[in-house]
Amino acid sequence: MKLFIADIDGTLRSKGSMIPGPLTRQAFEEMHQEGMILGIASGRPLWQGVTNHHTEWGLSFQFDFLIGMNGGEIWTKDTNERKEYNLLSTDTLKEIVTALHHFAGINPFVYRQGSELSLYLDEATKRSGVRHGCPVFECKEEADLYSEPTAKILYRCDTVAIADEVETYARQYFGSRIACFKTGPELVELQLPQVNKGEGLKLYCQPHHIDLKDVIAFGDAENDIEMLKIAGTSVCLKDGMDDAKAASNFVTDYDCDEDGVGHYLYDHHLIERRK
Numbered sequence: 001m002k003l004f005i006a007d008i009d010g011t012l013r014s015k016g017s018m019i020p021g022p023l024t025r026q027a028f029e030e031m032h033q034e035g036m037i038l039g040i041a042s043g044r045p046l047w048q049g050v051t052n053h054h055t056e057w058g059l060s061f062q063f064d065f066l067i068g069m070n071g072g073e074i075w076t077k078d079t080n081e082r083k084e085y086n087l088l089s090t091d092t093l094k095e096i097v098t099a100l101h102h103f104a105g106i107n108p109f110v111y112r113q114g115s116e117l118s119l120y121l122d123e124a125t126k127r128s129g130v131r132h133g134c135p136v137f138e139c140k141e142e143a144d145l146y147s148e149p150t151a152k153i154l155y156r157c158d159t160v161a162i163a164d165e166v167e168t169y170a171r172q173y174f175g176s177r178i179a180c181f182k183t184g185p186e187l188v189e190l191q192l193p194q195v196n197k198g199e200g201l202k203l204y205c206q207p208h209h210i211d212l213k214d215v216i217a218f219g220d221a222e223n224d225i226e227m228l229k230i231a232g233t234s235v236c237l238k239d240g241m242d243d244a245k246a247a248s249n250f251v252t253d254y255d256c257d258e259d260g261v262g263h264y265l266y267d268h269h270l271i272e273r274r275k
Helices: 022-033 050-056 090-100 123-132 142-146 160-177 197-205 222-230 242-246 260-268
Strands: 003-007 037-041 065-068 073-076 081-084 106-112 115-118 136-138 152-157 179-184 187-191 215-219 233-236
Touching: 003 197, 003 222, 022 037, 022 260, 037 197, 050 065, 065 197, 073 197, 090 106, 090 142, 090 152, 090 160, 106 123, 106 142, 115 123, 123 136, 152 160, 160 179, 160 187, 179 222, 197 215, 197 222, 215 222, 222 233, 222 242
Parallel strands: 003 037, 003 215, 037 065, 115 136, 215 233
Antiparallel strands: 065 073, 073 081, 106 115, 106 152, 152 187, 179 187
């Protein structure tokens, strides 16, 4: 292994926790000391806490690179630069919002720098703002959702059944033009197909001359699949989605709440240090 990359929510930490388990944090320190390149990848924008996770988690170092917005933005430590890729245009956003407008029980939202903008300011939206430490705002009108280009648009759904219907309909309606997937039982995301964590990983590895076969990647959800497919070693969490498991070489013996990533690293790659 030369490079470690992992999804955050549902992989490194459970949705009810702010920090990864102790084994995972210990493994980060050991891998860093050995000179491994370490990165984390999120569906969230980098400003929504991702750039500060190393401090929040009590690590002695900043990660070498950060991927946000499912691969739509990348920050690298060596250059201290953040770059954005393949944003949805205002016309495409309008097409998405219009196509899904007829569904009941949905609340579309987009990220704006430093905040979330939702069609409705419901309890789930308010909880998201508290959880991620960012302000949340309600649209004055639906057109606010597509007034600026952005990497993706998300749909919170009242039930799992509605989320399944939205995902199925959007995939049939847009075909290969728009990538549509679930990142939670009731959360559907839409973005350009060129935007994914796998492409983000490539965009970091290529200029740094890192072969993808030397990468180990961890994930749990549909937005991790492209990253899991291209990594030389890919691992899905025990409690991850079935599609993510199918895209992985291995599945952890422990779920996310049980510090699954840390257990896997020590059982399979850092085993000598645990003795």
